[in-house]
Amino acid sequence: MAILVIAEHSNAALGAATLNTVTAAKAIGGDVHVLVAGAGCAAAAEAAAKIDGVAKVLVADDAAYAHQLPENVAPLVAEQGKSYSHVLAPATTTGKNLLPRVAALLDTDQISEIIAVESADTFKRPIYAGNAIATVQSSAAIKVITVRGTGFDAAAAEGGSAAIENIAAGADAGISSFVGEELAKSDRPDLTSARVVVSGGRGMGNGDNFEMLYKLADKLGAAVGASRAAVDAGFVPNDLQVGQTGKIVAPDLYIAVGISGAIQHLAGMSGSKVIVAINKDEDAPIFQVADYGLVADLFEVVPQLDAAL
Amino acid sequence: MKILVAVKRVVDHNVKVRVKADNTGVELANVKMSMNPFCEIGVEEAIRLKEKGVASEVIAVSVGPSAAQEQLRTALALGADRAILVEQDGDISSLTVAKLLKALVDKEQPGLVMLGKQAIDTDNNQTGQMLGALTGYAQGTFASKVEVDGDKVNVTREIDGGLQTVALKLPAIVTTDLRLNEPRYAKLPDIMKAKKKPLDTVTPADLGVTVASTLTTLKVEAPAQRSAGIKVADVATLVEKLKNEAKVI
Ligand SMILES: Cc1cc2nc3c(=O)[nH]c(=O)nc-3n(C[C@H](O)[C@H](O)[C@H](O)COP(=O)(O)OP(=O)(O)OC[C@H]3O[C@@H](n4cnc5c(N)ncnc54)[C@H](O)[C@@H]3O)c2cc1C
Numbered sequence: 285m286a287i288l289v290i291a292e293h294s295n296a297a298l299g300a301a302t303l304n305t306v307t308a309a310k311a312i313g314g315d316v317h318v319l320v321a322g323a324g325c326a327a328a329a330e331a332a333a334k335i336d337g338v339a340k341v342l343v344a345d346d347a348a349y350a351h352q353l354p355e356n357v358a359p360l361v362a363e364q365g366k367s368y369s370h371v372l373a374p375a376t377t378t379g380k381n382l383l384p385r386v387a388a389l390l391d392t393d394q395i396s397e398i399i400a401v402e403s404a405d406t407f408k409r410p411i412y413a414g415n416a417i418a419t420v421q422s423s424a425a426i427k428v429i430t431v432r433g434t435g436f437d438a439a440a441a442e443g444g445s446a447a448i449e450n451i452a453a454g455a456d457a458g459i460s461s462f463v464g465e466e467l468a469k470s471d472r473p474d475l476t477s478a479r480v481v482v483s484g485g486r487g488m489g490n491g492d493n494f495e496m497l498y499k500l501a502d503k504l505g506a507a508v509g510a511s512r513a514a515v516d517a518g519f520v521p522n523d524l525q526v527g528q529t530g531k532i533v534a535p536d537l538y539i540a541v542g543i544s545g546a547i548q549h550l551a552g553m554s555g556s557k558v559i560v561a562i563n564k565d566e567d568a569p570i571f572q573v574a575d576y577g578l579v580a581d582l583f584e585v586v587p588q589l590d591a592a593l
Numbered sequence: 594m595k596i597l598v599a600v601k602r603v604v605d606h607n608v609k610v611r612v613k614a615d616n617t618g619v620e621l622a623n624v625k626m627s628m629n630p631f632c633e634i635g636v637e638e639a640i641r642l643k644e645k646g647v648a649s650e651v652i653a654v655s656v657g658p659s660a661a662q663e664q665l666r667t668a669l670a671l672g673a674d675r676a677i678l679v680e681q682d683g684d685i686s687s688l689t690v691a692k693l694l695k696a697l698v699d700k701e702q703p704g705l706v707m708l709g710k711q712a713i714d715t716d717n718n719q720t721g722q723m724l725g726a727l728t729g730y731a732q733g734t735f736a737s738k739v740e741v742d743g744d745k746v747n748v749t750r751e752i753d754g755g756l757q758t759v760a761l762k763l764p765a766i767v768t769t770d771l772r773l774n775e776p777r778y779a780k781l782p783d784i785m786k787a788k789k790k791p792l793d794t795v796t797p798a799d800l801g802v803t804v805a806s807t808l809t810t811l812k813v814e815a816p817a818q819r820s821a822g823i824k825v826a827d828v829a830t831l832v833e834k835l836k837n838e839a840k841v842i
């Protein structure tokens with residue numbers, strides 16, 4: 285039995301979520317192979333070969349895979365996947381876009397966003413915004429699974445020396461093309477793997493006020509997150525949204541500022557080790573999950589906190 | 594161009610879902626059911642495309658129990674022209690839903706199929722992508738902008754790093770994200786009129802699809818509960834606790 289992990293990468297570098305997915309693969313048991321489909325992706329492939337516990341890296345290097353268009357990548361993954369017992373991808377937007385298309389090509393059900401491996405065919409996953417945890421067993425010949433990063437520790441990025449094997453690329457499906465992207469540029473740590481996250485909600489009032497949180501975050505070496513309401517209102521871009529339908533984070537410290545604590549928000553951050561809530565409404569639901577609550581006007585206490593650090 | 598829009602009946606997003614005592618599932622008796630919020634966004638987008646003259650007809654489809662007619666009637670009140678219920682009780686896997694939708698795509702030949710990015714009950718986020726594979730159509734998932742331009746559609750997608758725009762050949766599949774639009778509310782006269790709009794019911798067998806799944810839910814449990822901690826009086830106390838008690842800064 286061997287397990288195929290689909291790498292998350294930018295051609296030039298391997299995405300951190302790949303490491304958590306490799307850990308999930310190891311928990312299932314069996315040889316772990318990593319597939320890197322990209323264009324000019326040798327650097328990503330070399331990084332994948334160094335991951336501790338990876339036995340082999342398959343590389344499909346072709347212009348058709350440059351932007352991870354699922355119309356082009358899914359047929360490749362499905363073809364390769366036929367030789368494996370499990371096909372795993374990180375539950376990132378790239379993995380979520382790709383893997384169900386692979387599953388349907390293989391005529392199999394997908395198990396989304398597992399947080400634990402019970403055995404080679406049984407997994408735990410949250411449903412209903414994390415209000416329930418389902419234990420799901422699969423009888424499929426090839427188990428197609430996305431992996432929630434916060435459920436598994438990162439595998440060591442160094443220590444392995446897997447063989448790298450080039451595989452033939454398929455044709456460009458010719459039905460989709462990349463037009464452009466606007467990627468957020470930030471020197472702060474990545475939201476999903478940061479040790480500390482400072483998040484702002486509707487209570488921040490406007491985008492300019494988020495400067496306070498950026499300053500605080502820089503002092504703490506933290507990433508900045510947001511509630512849906514803050515994103516919808518245009519205070520911050522969409523890639524900052526934490527929650528059921530945004531990013532899932534589990535830092536050592538999560539500071540929620542001006543966030544009420546709707547269930548959809550809690551779904552994305554209740555796995556944090558320590559939660560701090562700053563809210564002027566003492567009945568805000570966020571206080572029910574906060575280790576330390578400060579009932580106060582954020583415009584008074586955030587500058588104080590900044591000064592105290 | 595026709596637009597097919599998939600609408601799922603789910604537990605309302607405001608309901609605090611509880612796990613059943615026997616761990617077989619969640620409590621669904623006497624719980625408010627609604628249209629999946631992402632499907633509302635899909636219906637809204639389809640109607641706007643019709644209002645702009647891009648679409649000629651909007652067909653709402655649901656797979657579910659007879660009661661899912663309620664959600665289809667809502668879609669009709671919002672402006673869909675007709676509706677199809679594929680009647681099937683019990684849990685239905687996303688792959689099966691995709692197969693049923695594929696059969697309807699073959700029959701109706703829509704130019705666009707709109708789905709939500711995820712159903713807020715199973716949190717699967719699979720069906721649109723699976724339908725893409727089964728039809729061989731291109732997919733624009735997690736859409737925050739949809740622009741039909743001749744024989745293609747430009748879709749701006751919410752991705753982890755920001756936004757990405759792709760051009761897809763029509764017919765194509767689009768799955769909606771939260772920022773695509775703000776759905777309207779149905780007006781009373783439209784709700785009345787919707788009662789007279791056509792709503793057909795078919796079975797999976799009529800569509801030649803076998804309802805099956807390789808997945809079995811062994812148990813459903815409540816998540817580990819966090820307990821409320823303490824309230825601190827001021828910033829100085831907070832910093833002291835974070836340093837010396839929690840040791841996180
Ligand atoms: C399908 C669906 C998916 C969703 N997905 C997500 C998701 O992924 N992530 C997410 O976050 N939400 C999500 N939501 C939205 C969620 O239900 C809430 O609406 C949202 O989280 C509320 O954001 P908020 O807490 O910032 O705003 P509000 O609920 O408006 O809370 C603002 C808070 O700020 C406090 N406040 C105001 N001014 C001050 C001040 N000066 N000082 C201190 N405190 C102040 C108020 O007391 C209040 O508690 C989703 C909803 C749906 C229907």
Ligand SMILES: Nc1ncnc2c1ncn2[C@@H]1O[C@H](COP(=O)(O)O)[C@@H](O)[C@H]1O
Nearest residue numbers: 599600656708709711712717718719720
């Ligand atoms: N039973 C269903 N009936 C109609 N549409 C569905 C059904 N299940 C899923 N869908 C569609 O697929 C989207 C994503 O669902 P899922 O992949 O199950 O998370 C939903 O928002 C719907 O648009």
